[in-house]
Amino acid sequence: EEFERGAHEHFMVKEIHEQPEAVQRVIRGRLDERFHAVHLGGLNMDAREAREIKRVKILGCGSAYYAGQLGAQFIEEVARIPADAEPASEFRYRNPVVERDTLYVAVSQSGETLDTLVAVQELKRKGGRVIGLVNAVGSSIAREVDGGVYLHAGPEVSVASTKALTNMAVGFAMLGIHLGRIRDVSPADGRRLIDGLKKIPEQIQAIVDTETELAEIAGRLAKHESLFFVGRTRGYPVAREGAQKLKEISYRHAEAYQTSELKHGPLALISPDVPTVAIVPDDELLDRNIGALHEIAARSGPLYVVTHPGVVVPDGAAAVIRVPKNEPELDPILLTIPLQLLAYHASVALGHDVDKPRNLAKSVTVE
Ligand code: G6P
Structure with a gap:
């Protein structure tokens, strides 16, 4: 092995x-x-x-x-x-x-x-x-x-x-x-x-090359008991997968939401103790997404923004992770990559068995 x-x-x-x-x-x-x-x-x-x-x-x-x-x-x-x-x-x-x-x-x-x-x-x-x-x-x-x-x-x-x-x-x-x-x-x-x-492939490599920086960010994220992952349309499955990974291997509570739905409920939970990992591609919904980030910042929710080069995020964001830009329809594939490294390094920072998380199997072949 x-x-x-x-x-x-x-x-x-x-x-x-x-x-x-x-x-x-x-x-x-x-x-x-x-x-x-x-x-x-x-x-x-x-x-x-x-x-x-x-x-x-x-x-x-x-x-x-x-x-x-x-x-x-x-x-x-x-x-x-x-x-x-x-x-x-x-x-x-x-x-x-x-x-x-x-x-x-x-x-x-x-x-x-x-x-x-x-x-x-x-x-x-x-x-x-x-x-x-x-x-x-x-x-x-x-x-x-x-x-x-x-x-x-x-x-x-x-x-x-x-x-x-x-x-x-x-x-x-x-x-x-x-x-x-x-x-x-x-x-x-x-x-x-x-x-x-x-x-x-080369763009994934460029993200993986920022691993040291992502590990430092993951160490800070791992200190929180409960987190939100938000994204909308193309970014929403990215947020769901990011939350799932974090839950699976770091045992932190992570919940994914559509950014557009924040105001219909979860905004009530935003506080300095509950950070948000926000997926913010540079696409036609950028202004709306940035608007939602301001709502979170106004409630002192720490912001970890996964975005593209050149996007201006609210002052005071806890971290900004920039991913190389591709075509809008293909960007979700790349936006997922830093979330893998965040989950991995959060699990490592917390001292968990990364490859064999408790209660889970690689392949579930039974009812
Ligand atoms: C299990 C694993 C998951 C995996 C799922 C589907 O629940 O823990 O990580 O995504 O099965 O597995 P599959 O082999 O069908 O992709």
Whole structure:
């Protein structure tokens, strides 16, 4: 085990550092520079079938579900197909309506999560078309689906998912571009997004290179018993995943909220003891997001802002973490990376067993 971890103290941090290569592997051979499109040979779906899709429903559990939320947002925004994500654990029990023209997508690192596998089986029993975004080759879910996209993140050992999650998000982006280019996305937009995808590995590397700074910030965050993570639209799944990671490995209470919903409830809890990690991309909602940060600052809530270069945040923010800018639709993938390092270093600072958090398993293959 020591050998496999190499120079790293834990698998989680090793896997965080492996992400630039992992992303290279998932995009390799799949980007079509000539037609500004994406080739996903394993989908087993021709262009005519792809055009008939009326809806996309993504199913997964835990971090895979949050990756699914990112994916749904991307697919709906880019391919203009209504899309949403739902925990597979809920879907399988609620007797869902299965539609012929919906594309169901099961997303899983291990390919063995029982809730996701049973959701796939239930869908297939009712005649639904299901594809997989799966990391483990030949796993149960990979064998059950009608087609899919392998994520090629390599083996992931740490319970807290990092590189598999990033490759899920990149996998969904490729699926969205693929479907979009068959439908109404222009060659110019296809090219813009493909160029954006190609930049992701080096941009992840640039974030990972700021680890020392992030570790210092994490040490301060870890002192708080309870935290908020906020984001909206594209940034909301990022906030949810950031809160989930912190909870899983540092055992701090972290709650994710839509920034826009703060004023409808959680603002009551903001105080100097309750910091907010705010996801603030430089996009069309920037002014509104900054407005919400001022509301938090006015109540003396410590602000840890994850944002882009050049964004002006309220004076007195506890920390500003700047992430390289990509295309707006792809930015969520990069905004997630510093949150992995914050959760990791918070857990280390608190002296917890990072790779094997209490009460959690890497893959839940039972009811
Ligand atoms: C478990 C793990 C999570 C993971 C989820 C889904 O609950 O603790 O980290 O996100 O399963 O796993 P999968 O292998 O299906 O992606």
